[in-house]
Amino acid sequence: MAALLGSYTVPLLGVSIFIATLTYFTYKQLSGYLQKWFVMKPIPELEGTYPFIGNALQFKSNAGDFFKQIQGFATDFYDKPLFKIWIGMIPFVVLFHSETVETIVSNPAHMEKAHAYNFLHPWLGTGLLTSTGAKWRQRRKMLTPTFHFSILMDFLEVMNEQSEILVGKLEKQAGKGPFNCFSHVTLCALDIICETAMGKKVYAQSNSDSEYVKSIYKMSDIVSSRQRKPWLWSDFVYYYFGEGREHDRNLKILHSFTRKVIDEKAEKMSDIESDSEPEEGMKKRRAFLDMLLKTTDEHGNRMSRQDIQEEVDTFMFEGHDTTAASMNWALHLLGSNPEVQRKVQQELQEVFGSSDRPITMEDLKKLKYLECVIKETLRLFPSVPFFARTIREECHIKGFTIPEGANVTIVTYSLHRDPRYFPEPEQFRPERFFPENSVGRPPYAYIPFSAGLRNCIGQRFAIMEEKVVLASILRNFNVEACQTREELRPVGELILRPEKGIWIKLEKRTPQTSPN
Numbered sequence: 001m002a003a004l005l006g007s008y009t010v011p012l013l014g015v016s017i018f019i020a021t022l023t024y025f026t027y028k029q030l031s032g033y034l035q036k037w038f039v040m041k042p043i044p045e046l047e048g049t050y051p052f053i054g055n056a057l058q059f060k061s062n063a064g065d066f067f068k069q070i071q072g073f074a075t076d077f078y079d080k081p082l083f084k085i086w087i088g089m090i091p092f093v094v095l096f097h098s099e100t101v102e103t104i105v106s107n108p109a110h111m112e113k114a115h116a117y118n119f120l121h122p123w124l125g126t127g128l129l130t131s132t133g134a135k136w137r138q139r140r141k142m143l144t145p146t147f148h149f150s151i152l153m154d155f156l157e158v159m160n161e162q163s164e165i166l167v168g169k170l171e172k173q174a175g176k177g178p179f180n181c182f183s184h185v186t187l188c189a190l191d192i193i194c195e196t197a198m199g200k201k202v203y204a205q206s207n208s209d210s211e212y213v214k215s216i217y218k219m220s221d222i223v224s225s226r227q228r229k230p231w232l233w234s235d236f237v238y239y240y241f242g243e244g245r246e247h248d249r250n251l252k253i254l255h256s257f258t259r260k261v262i263d264e265k266a267e268k269m270s271d272i273e274s275d276s277e278p279e280e281g282m283k284k285r286r287a288f289l290d291m292l293l294k295t296t297d298e299h300g301n302r303m304s305r306q307d308i309q310e311e312v313d314t315f316m317f318e319g320h321d322t323t324a325a326s327m328n329w330a331l332h333l334l335g336s337n338p339e340v341q342r343k344v345q346q347e348l349q350e351v352f353g354s355s356d357r358p359i360t361m362e363d364l365k366k367l368k369y370l371e372c373v374i375k376e377t378l379r380l381f382p383s384v385p386f387f388a389r390t391i392r393e394e395c396h397i398k399g400f401t402i403p404e405g406a407n408v409t410i411v412t413y414s415l416h417r418d419p420r421y422f423p424e425p426e427q428f429r430p431e432r433f434f435p436e437n438s439v440g441r442p443p444y445a446y447i448p449f450s451a452g453l454r455n456c457i458g459q460r461f462a463i464m465e466e467k468v469v470l471a472s473i474l475r476n477f478n479v480e481a482c483q484t485r486e487e488l489r490p491v492g493e494l495i496l497r498p499e500k501g502i503w504i505k506l507e508k509r510t511p512q513t514s515p516n
Contacts, residue, residue: 032405033089039403040091044083046073054086056230064499066228067385067492074414081398085409088230090115092388092407093397096414098421098445100397104389104408105444105452111136114388114407116227122251123219127310128457129318140457142303143311146291147457152464153361154286155196159465160358162191163472165205170477174508178482180501182328183208185469189324190216192465197315198261199287215253220321222247224493258312262305265289288315315458321495322383323462327469328502329381330374332488333428334474335481335504340430341474344370345509348475356475359468367467372430374466378448380428385413385492387450412447413492421445426485478507 037051046055060066074096077083081100085092092114095101104110112132120130128139166188173179187204190213194202204213222243226232232242239245292308303311334341347369388409395402402408417425421441422432431437449456456462473479482503489499 036091036403036406039401040084040093040406043093043400043402044077044080046083046085049086052089054088054090056087059087059228061228063224063228063493064489064491067490067496070386070411070492071414074411082400090230090407092409093402094409094411095397096411097418098415098442101410101415101447101451102442102444103395103397104391104410105447105450105454107395108453109393110389110391110395110408111452111454112390112392114390114409116388119223119226119233122247123223123254124314124317125306125310127314129314136454139307139311140453142295143292143457146288146295147461151286151291152461155192155461156359156361156464156468157285158195159192159468160472162188162195162205163469165191166469167472167476169205170473170506171508174477174506178503178505181331181504182498182501185327185331186320186324187213188469189320189327189465193316193320195287196461197288197312197319198258199265199285199289200261211253212257215250216316216320219247219250219254220317220494222250254313255309258309258316259305262289262293262308262312265293266305288312318456319458319461323465325383325495325497326374326378326381326462327466328498329496330377330466330470331473331479331504332481332483332498332502333377333380334373335479336485337428340373340428341479343430344373344470345474345478348471352475359471363471364464364467367471369430370467370471371463372433374463374470375433375446375448376428376430379416379422379432379446380426381490381496382412382416382448383495384448384450385490385496386411410447413490413496416446416448418445476509478509480505480507 033052046058048058049055058069060069073083073085073094077094081097083094085094095104113130117130124130126132126135128136128143131139166184169184170181173181184205187208190204191202194200194204202210202212204210207213226238226242229242232238235244238247289308289312292303292311294302296302334344347367351363351366386409388407391402391404391406391408394404416422419425422445444451447455449459449462482505483498487500488502491497491499
């Protein structure tokens with residue numbers, strides 16, 4: 001009998017431990033949830049918020065409908081300093097006024113990205129976008145020199161070359177009626193980031209069927225879709241009922257490609273580190289990856305291959321989709337506002353005359369009105385329409401308490417439409433960004449590249465690329481938009497995109513052609 005009882009001892013002990021552990025974690029989760037529920041109860045909330053479920057069932061599954069919902073919520077609560085949304089048992093406080101946004105983004109305690117960013121970890125690891133704390137600080141310090149002005153000068157040559165290829169492709173569309181320019185511009189941006197980040201040509205503009213190119217877009221869609229569906233946040237559920245296998249298939253393609261490029265570059269480190277002069281007539285181009293392979297911390301330690309891959313994958317993701325979307329929105333806005341387009345082309349005429357020479361750094365400095373066009377485009381259509389942080393110490397906003405562990409979502413799209421600082425906010429007016437018209441505007445009223453310590457490290461690169469590509473297009477073509485603003489239907493996923501692309505008509509310009 002004793003032997004029989006003994007044979008059950010181990011299984012019973014295991015079951016007891018499992019039940020005790022499950023009970024403990026359930027208690028911890030429930031008590032944390034109830035604590036936040038009561039502390040945050042005074043914060044305005046959506047109608048139809050239920051315990052444990054929150055507002056999860058109210059959200060539209062379609063990305064365009066979901067983004068329109070978020071805009072609507074911000075409009076409904078405009079006269080409130082903030083409001084809250086519950087996604088299951090996770091609270092999100094939503095901010096869209098400069099004075100409330102400043103409380104979060106200016107405080108180093110709230111640098112950690114929210115839970116939804118965890119779904120980027122398999123792809124990007126904990127690189128500059130997703131890391132936090134000491135790792136983020138060290139990595140930011142190490143990477144900042146790689147965006148020095150002299151490095152960007154090297155990148156300008158690539159931008160000119162790829163813009164010339166884009167213009168050649170667009171010439172085939174000129175005079176032929178409406179077409180969707182979105183993929184043309186996006187593939188150009190992808191070619192630019194591949195060559196500047198990795199020193200690797202992928203010829204995306206001539207080979208859009210590339211497995212790597214398609215996997216980048218598919219992975220972005222997969223991640224943003226999962227972020228909107230809390231019932232798929234569990235890995236177990238995701239892999240059995242969601243797109244887990246498709247996620248891993250694309251992930252393997254992306255990582256294999258960048259890993260191969262890194263290995264090839266690393267094998268040539270002796271050439272990279274040598275001081276030997278290049279052959280006459282040959283100029284060695286620096287790429288972001290070349291610099292990463294030589295980067296060391298304050299102790300002289302080099303980044304590991306895994307560290308380097310995290311940053312390369314991060315810049316491949318962040319460095320093309322954002323700029324591509326912004327340039328496409330700009331083409332629509334310029335095509336819808338002929339008077340603004342005329343002013344840009346007049347500026348281009350003053351700088352370049354009838355020349356078709358490549359763009360120089362000195363030229364870029366002179367394109368001040370074009371820069372205002374880009375800034376106003378990013379106001380109306382910020383590439384990242386919202387971002388989220390986790391609160392790591394209790395804070396107070398306008399008399400409301402936000403407890404540690406809650407999440408804050410900053411809706412950049414709505415923030416940029418505050419009529420207090422941008423009268424008639426839906427109007428496209430680049431003059432808003434003339435120096436004299438920007439006086440007195442709060443710094444946190446306009447944050448297309450985020451703000452505070454976690455502002456975008458590549459923002460100068462992005463503005464530079466947009467200037468080069470847009471200037472190249474407008475030196476060669478007049479642009480006419482073929483959609484109304486209402487027809488664009490922005491989709492707020494990881495990046496703000498138009499649901500059905502950007503449709504335009506092009507008219508070829510000659511050196512003698514006056515703007516429009």
